[in-house]
Amino acid sequence: MAQSFIAACVQMRGRVDPAANLDDAARMIREAASQGATYVQTPEISNLVNRDRETMLKSITTEDADPMLAAFRSLARELRVTIHAGSLSIKNGNKVANRAFVIDPTGALSARYDKIHLFDVDLPNGETWRESNTFTGGSEAVVVDLPAARLGLAICYDVRFPYLFRALADHGATILSAPACFTKQTGEAHWSVLQRARAIENGAFMISAAQAGLHEDGRETYGHSMIVDPWGRVLAEADDAPGVILATINLDAVTEARSRIPALRHTRPTPVHDAAATVKDERAA
Numbered sequence: 480m481a482q483s484f485i486a487a488c489v490q491m492r493g494r495v496d497p498a499a500n501l502d503d504a505a506r507m508i509r510e511a512a513s514q515g516a517t518y519v520q521t522p523e524i525s526n527l528v529n530r531d532r533e534t535m536l537k538s539i540t541t542e543d544a545d546p547m548l549a550a551f552r553s554l555a556r557e558l559r560v561t562i563h564a565g566s567l568s569i570k571n572g573n574k575v576a577n578r579a580f581v582i583d584p585t586g587a588l589s590a591r592y593d594k595i596h597l598f599d600v601d602l603p604n605g606e607t608w609r610e611s612n613t614f615t616g617g618s619e620a621v622v623v624d625l626p627a628a629r630l631g632l633a634i635c636y637d638v639r640f641p642y643l644f645r646a647l648a649d650h651g652a653t654i655l656s657a658p659a660c661f662t663k664q665t666g667e668a669h670w671s672v673l674q675r676a677r678a679i680e681n682g683a684f685m686i687s688a689a690q691a692g693l694h695e696d697g698r699e700t701y702g703h704s705m706i707v708d709p710w711g712r713v714l715a716e717a718d719d720a721p722g723v724i725l726a727t728i729n730l731d732a733v734t735e736a737r738s739r740i741p742a743l744r745h746t747r748p749t750p751v752h753d754a755a756a757t758v759k760d761e762r763a764a
Contacts, residue, residue, distance in 0.1 A: 484627045486518045486654075488688035488704035490724070491718045493528030493660075494695050495723025497538055500526055501547050503721065505554060511723045512558040513641035517584075518625060518728075519686045520563040522704070523635045523660040527568060530696045532613050536654040539568045539575065548580060558600065561625055565688050566594065566634050574615045579632050579658070581623050589624075592632035593617030597642055604664055610636075622650045628730055630748030631683075635659040638673045638687075641680065648681035648743055651733075653733045655683045660690040665699020671713075679711040682736035682743065684728055691719045709736035 489507040493500050504521055511519045526547040529535040546660065547567055555562045564580040577594040595617045597610040605739065620643055621632045631647025631654065637646075638657040647655060655677055661670055666689075678685035691702025702719035706726040714726035737743060 482731055484517045485725055486686055486728050487516035487723055487725045489521045489724050490691050490704040491522050492692045492721045493690050495529040497527045501550055504747045507723050508554055512560050516725055518561045521565045522688045522690045523566045523658045524568050528694045539570050540571050541726055549626055552582050552586040555582040559584045571615050575613050577614050590621055592621040596635040598634045598636040620646050622647055622652050628653045631655045633657045644677045648683055653683055655685050657687045661701045663699040663701045674705045674707050675711045678707040682709045709733050
């Protein structure tokens with residue numbers, strides 16, 4: 480198995496028109512492949528960014544009919560690269576699956592993952608998000624073998640839940656991911672530190688492509704697609720414009736980081752003793 484390869488993040492500014500987004504993504508995937516990338520990741524909801532539930536549902540389709548997924552499979556086969564569609568909005572009954580796809584260099588689907596943690600929140604700036612009104616949550620973590628590594632799948636808000644990434648690392652993931660459509664406000668505060676923390680605590684690469692800038696539907700996303708090594712060093716980072724970033728992934732760095740800080744081997748079940756409850760019970764007695 481090769482110990483190094485070039486990975487790329489495609490940073491998009493998704494529009495409400497799936498066809499326009501497909502054109503943008505395909506152009507940048509080709510650009511990444513022309514620069515030697517053999518693994519190319521796109522952001523969360525690559526096929527459209529549209530916060531209006533009614534019109535969004537009219538613009539998407541089921542997995543077997545999704546034009547971006549079909550095009551990505553053809554591109555992977557043509558370019559002989561692995562394409563990781565960070566996620567696509569896929570019709571799932573009267574709701575939507577926020578679903579990642581990993582496509583191998585033959586064009587075959589090697590993994591699917593539905594985002595587990597849904598972003599339901601009221602932000603201090605007045606923004607309100609209720610993903611659960613539109614999306615169905617996933618129920619299981621997913622790892623998949625790439626030609627040169629094992630990849631653990633996550634999406635956006637999942638990055639705030641360390642136990643998910645530890646579970647992926649415990650199942651052999653040497654590369655972790657959280658392709659995103661992070662809001663500008665939360666991204667400015669937390670994006671970089673979350674990416675680096677997940678890499679450091681698991682001794683793994685972290686690769687996360689992102690949506691960026693002011694979108695047609697009115698939302699503003701942070702961008703800053705990022706590739707981080709297992710020691711927490713940022714190997715490549717975008718700004719807030721569409722484009723491609725690349726970095727060489729040397730898997731020896733995983734072995735080195737995990738030998739220097741063997742946290743995965745030192746994980747222990749940790750019962751929690753509630754001292755306050757004990758005192759209360761003793762007083763009651």
